[in-house]
Amino acid sequence: MGNEKKRVLIIGAGPAGLFCAYRLVEAGIPVLLADRMREPGRKFLLAGASGGLNCTHTGTPAELSEKYYGNEALFQGLLEDFSPTDLIQWYKTIGSDTFVGNGGKIFAKLPVQEVLKRWLEQLEASTLFSFQGGCEFIGFGDRPSQFKFRQGDQAMEIEAEHAVFALGGGSR
Numbered sequence: 001m002g003n004e005k006k007r008v009l010i011i012g013a014g015p016a017g018l019f020c021a022y023r024l025v026e027a028g029i030p031v032l033l034a035d036r037m038r039e040p041g042r043k044f045l046l047a048g049a050s051g052g053l054n055c056t057h058t059g060t061p062a063e064l065s066e067k068y069y070g071n072e073a074l075f076q077g078l079l080e081d082f083s084p085t086d087l088i089q090w091y092k093t094i095g096s097d098t099f100v101g102n103g104g105k106i107f108a109k110l111p112v113q114e115v116l117k118r119w120l121e122q123l124e125a126s127t128l129f130s131f132q133g134g135c136e137f138i139g140f141g142d143r144p145s146q147f148k149f150r151q152g153d154q155a156m157e158i159e160a161e162h163a164v165f166a167l168g169g170g171s172r
Contacts, residue, residue, distance in 0.1 A: 009160035013040035017166035030128045036136040041116045048112025054105035056084040094118040
């Protein structure tokens with residue numbers, strides 16, 4: 001990992017970080033995805049362990065944005081830019097059809113483990129993608145392009161032109 005300069009560093013390898021990496025690689029942008037967990041997508045697997053991980057909903061962007069009280073306009077715009085239909089299409093690109101369950105919830109037909117496996121296979125097939133697991137973000141360096149990590153008892157720095165913090169929610 002060293003001091004190699006990457007175009008985009010994504011900190012956090014949950015669904016948001018993985019999806020960000022996927023879209024950047026798809027656009028031809030080099031990505032280094034880093035996470036304190038040794039393997040990417042661990043919380044994605046935990047969330048889907050019971051078989052109840054819906055990926056989106058049949059609602060329109062306007063209907064879904066109503067759930068974000070006080071931020072409806074922002075979320076409606078975001079959901080129009082990348083809609084539930086777009087997400088369903090993305091699932092097809094990794095080889096998974098979807099189905100509509102109770103209450104309009106949309107699920108992948110494949111088990112969550114298989115979805116993650118295929119997602120990672122597509123990322124790892126690209127020379128633009130690399131993953132560094134088992135490293136914890138601990139702060140910023142002296143320059144805006146410098147990010148500090150700890151891997152075991154070793155400290156390291158990563159240089160990146162841009163960074164995305166996809167740290168997810170707190171676990172309890």
